[in-house]
Amino acid sequence: MSVFPRTHLRSPRAARRLGAATALSVLAVFATACSDSEQAPATPAAAGDRVTMSDQWIKAADSGMSAAFGNLRNTGDAPVTLVAATSPASDRVEIHEVVPDSTGAKTMRPKAGGITIPAHGEVTLKPGAEHLMFMDLKQPLRTGSETSLTLTFADGSSTVVTAQVRDFAGGKENYAPGTENSSHGG
Structure with missing residues (x-):
């Protein structure tokens, strides 16, 4: 069962928008995860x-x-x-x-x-x-x-x-x- 109304999935244009929005969301999460790991505090020197x-x-x-x-x-x-x-x-x-x-x-x-x-x-x-x-x-x-x-x-x-x-x-x-x-x- 979809959380989106059926009318949105019937239109090819709506499907492309949904796909583009999903891709942007995934990229944003990935970019945030990468930048968080790069900014993690360095282990102190021995x-x-x-x-x-x-x-x-x-x-x-x-x-x-x-x-x-x-x-x-x-x-x-x-x-x-x-x-x-x-x-x-x-x-x-x-x-x-x-x-x-x-x-x-x-x-x-x-x-x-x-x-x-x-x-x-x-x-x-x-x-x-x-x-x-x-x-x-x-x-x-x-x-x-x-x-x-x-x-x-x-x-x-x-x-x-x-x-x-x-x-x-x-x-x-x-x-x-x-x-x-x-x-x-x-």
């Missing part, structure tokens, strides 16, 4: 593509522990969280912060939740503050040499940077991985 590290360096050390420092910059429109790091120079790399203990002395500890880099912002990793702690060095880190550092973000993406090893005499905070304290140079 955090590893939005974060860069500049002025990165690692403290020279013969064995044990060391630390990496530098400036992390987020070029994206949303905050990014650094949650892990690795390097072939050590068995593990931890994200650390330095806070005063009950006596006011600086104590270093793993930073829960990682380091958040604000949208279009920067975070500086530096001695006596947030930094990347190299634990159980596999070999000495000699002044002037370089090593790679892989930074991993909350979205699972990562980026690799190369850092130069430098001499640094400061940073005598206490390391507190729980109840055990030992001095180190990060």
